[in-house]
Amino acid sequence: MSLDTNKLLWMYKTMLTIRGFEEKAFDLFKRGLVRGSIHFYIGEEAMATGSCGAIQPGDAITATHRGHGQCIAKGAKVDLMLAELLGKATGYCKGKGGSMHIADVDAGILGANGIVGGGIPLAAGAGLAFKLQKAPNVVLCFFGDGASNQGGLLESANLASIWKLPVVYICENNYYGLSMCVLDSVACPNIADRAVAFGMPGVVVDGNDVLAVYETVSAAVARARAGEGPTFIEGKTYRWMGHFSGDAEVYRTKEEKEEWMRKDPIARFEKILLDRNLLDSAKAQALRQEAERQLEAAEKFAIESPDPALDTLLTDIYA
Amino acid sequence: MAIITYREAVREALREEMRRDERVFMLGEDIGIYGGAFGVTTGMLEEFGPERIRNTPISEAAIAGVAVGAAAMGMRPVAEVMYIDFITLSMDQLVNQAAKIRYMFGGKAKIPMVMRTQGGAGRCNAGQHSQSLEAWFVHIPGLYVIQPSTPYDVKGLLKSAIRDDNPVIFIEHKMIYATKGEVPEKEYLVPIGVADVKREGKDVTIVATSMMLLMALEAATELAKEGIEAEVVDPCTLNPLDIDTILNSVKKTSHLVICHEANERCGVGAEIAAQVADKGFDYLDAPIKRVCAPNSVIPYNQHLERAFIPSKERLMEAVKEILE
Numbered sequence: 001m002s003l004d005t006n007k008l009l010w011m012y013k014t015m016l017t018i019r020g021f022e023e024k025a026f027d028l029f030k031r032g033l034v035r036g037s038i039h040f041y042i043g044e045e046a047m048a049t050g051s052c053g054a055i056q057p058g059d060a061i062t063a064t065h066r067g068h069g070q071c072i073a074k075g076a077k078v079d080l081m082l083a084e085l086l087g088k089a090t091g092y093c094k095g096k097g098g099s100m101h102i103a104d105v106d107a108g109i110l111g112a113n114g115i116v117g118g119g120i121p122l123a124a125g126a127g128l129a130f131k132l133q134k135a136p137n138v139v140l141c142f143f144g145d146g147a148s149n150q151g152g153l154l155e156s157a158n159l160a161s162i163w164k165l166p167v168v169y170i171c172e173n174n175y176y177g178l179s180m181c182v183l184d185s186v187a188c189p190n191i192a193d194r195a196v197a198f199g200m201p202g203v204v205v206d207g208n209d210v211l212a213v214y215e216t217v218s219a220a221v222a223r224a225r226a227g228e229g230p231t232f233i234e235g236k237t238y239r240w241m242g243h244f245s246g247d248a249e250v251y252r253t254k255e256e257k258e259e260w261m262r263k264d265p266i267a268r269f270e271k272i273l274l275d276r277n278l279l280d281s282a283k284a285q286a287l288r289q290e291a292e293r294q295l296e297a298a299e300k301f302a303i304e305s306p307d308p309a310l311d312t313l314l315t316d317i318y319a
Numbered sequence: 320m321a322i323i324t325y326r327e328a329v330r331e332a333l334r335e336e337m338r339r340d341e342r343v344f345m346l347g348e349d350i351g352i353y354g355g356a357f358g359v360t361t362g363m364l365e366e367f368g369p370e371r372i373r374n375t376p377i378s379e380a381a382i383a384g385v386a387v388g389a390a391a392m393g394m395r396p397v398a399e400v401m402y403i404d405f406i407t408l409s410m411d412q413l414v415n416q417a418a419k420i421r422y423m424f425g426g427k428a429k430i431p432m433v434m435r436t437q438g439g440a441g442r443c444n445a446g447q448h449s450q451s452l453e454a455w456f457v458h459i460p461g462l463y464v465i466q467p468s469t470p471y472d473v474k475g476l477l478k479s480a481i482r483d484d485n486p487v488i489f490i491e492h493k494m495i496y497a498t499k500g501e502v503p504e505k506e507y508l509v510p511i512g513v514a515d516v517k518r519e520g521k522d523v524t525i526v527a528t529s530m531m532l533l534m535a536l537e538a539a540t541e542l543a544k545e546g547i548e549a550e551v552v553d554p555c556t557l558n559p560l561d562i563d564t565i566l567n568s569v570k571k572t573s574h575l576v577i578c579h580e581a582n583e584r585c586g587v588g589a590e591i592a593a594q595v596a597d598k599g600f601d602y603l604d605a606p607i608k609r610v611c612a613p614n615s616v617i618p619y620n621q622h623l624e625r626a627f628i629p630s631k632e633r634l635m636e637a638v639k640e641i642l643e
Contacts, residue, residue, distance in 0.1 A: 105391055111424060319421060
């Protein structure tokens, strides 16, 4: 294993933080403090963590409606995220965006997106900006199996390929676009098979194996930085929770869900770290507690923060 | 002053802004060696090269979305969609992304992009190549909408649009490209959101946009022969709308006719009429009249198309009707 221990432990802690964040968010939702709806990332933590672990500050991501994990892995602060979920003035978007629009452009988070596939063309645009600015940076473009059927992907991936833009397409195939199973919505065996048509490498990776995701994305990032153009990565993973906070999940079986929960990406990675003596149970416990403490502080910050003033209704429409 | 065409005025604006600011670049279909479907970008590939004059595949969603993404990351893209009719394919990126990002990100991003396109009938291009869809964008908070009718305005407004930090929908007209007008040799800007009184008059105010502005000026000349002095106002920018200039004119003339090439229902004329009725009701001596296209698909046949486009005769009739 070429990764240093700090990086491995960062991955472990990040995955714990993502899961803890989602659990906290669900709790706040049930308490009526989070409005609207939330799309939970639990079960998919290895995708965002392995992917964002492969990029540097200065690089960018476009996130999805199921974007909390992607934002946290890219370095978003959980206190500002939770404040946004609570619609507070201190949130990332001053309470004007909510769960589906967490963004920090200066930190390279070009926004989660309420439109399925809506961020895909933006990623090509950010990649073009890096290219024209002669910057050494790359863009990770996250999207799901559902978005893979949107026309914007065809248009953007083709454009990124002919222009050799520094973009890595990361399809988080969690098997369902709301209720529709990917086996019914995509005709080819792997979504990454479509990469052939874009003229770019297509790679399928076990999306619950954070190290495999990291290595696959790292190779694609190196290729993008070298000016060789985009790569299409499909990670096969699974969302443990419903599509959104109020989903009755009538479209899948309990057995199927339990089978995937046995493939828990965090437990799996933890076992690797324990087996290789990079982690012991005391250290694991300490990291868990640290993540919990940060989330509790974030919750306190979010709850105690003020709502936005009513006169901000009409600010920020134009620059 | 130089006399140049509207087409040349657009090109001059693009050239000057690209020379001035290296963050400005263009992307669109056939804008490279071909010079654009209407010849606007002729010669620009030679001057600026393929990195900055980016020919794209036929991918209107990507053209718009790439412009939004590049703008968010510090560039100043000028995207082109060949016909406004094709902008339906860009709508998510313009309406849900470009217009929303700044607000939804709490003011922490800006999208300095221009989406250039052209609309209008007059060439027997039928229902998918002739529309005037400006009102769709006027309805969307977060976008500016500019629709210039003269070489002077198009150049000065395009330069302002490129320098502005907001997403701007910039709508030219296919039948105006070859018209000529005076343009200063020295650099100038025309401010966004300021209407222009193109002809002064005391009897009636005609607010007209784009190609209809040119027609309205002809109508005003003929009306003058009949002793009616029409004041012709070009809003130039549809959002933000300079309602004050329109109200000041109506205050003087007490009569208002609004003329645009888009069909009447929910067109920009409806908004202007509503605002004048709200803020200038006491100035009016007669009901506000709209002279617009009918609520129809634009036909191919030349006689039908001519019947579709608001005519000088219809406009003059409307003026006389409210002055009676």
